Amino acid sequence: MMKPKKYINAHLNIDYVSYLENKLNAVKSAVRLAEGFIADQSNGLTDDLVCISALKDIRKHIRGV
Numbered sequence: 001m002m003k004p005k006k007y008i009n010a011h012l013n014i015d016y017v018s019y020l021e022n023k024l025n026a027v028k029s030a031v032r033l034a035e036g037f038i039a040d041q042s043n044g045l046t047d048d049l050v051c052i053s054a055l056k057d058i059r060k061h062i063r064g065v
Helices: 005-042 048-063
Strands: none
Touching (some): 005 048
16 A cells, blocks of 8 residues: 655655754764864874875765765
8 A cells, every 4th residue: 555645755854854964963062073183282282294194084074975
């Protein structure tokens, strides 16, 4: 038996909201990582290569969701 169209759309919307929540959490996490690396660099604790590597990790973190 086919499910009503409204049910299917509601289910898809719930999945999409869940996807967006996961993406938002990944961005929040990436921002915290970036803030930490910026603070470390401003204190002279890391060099540019470490920061470039960190930015690549952050990009992968966001896209990986």
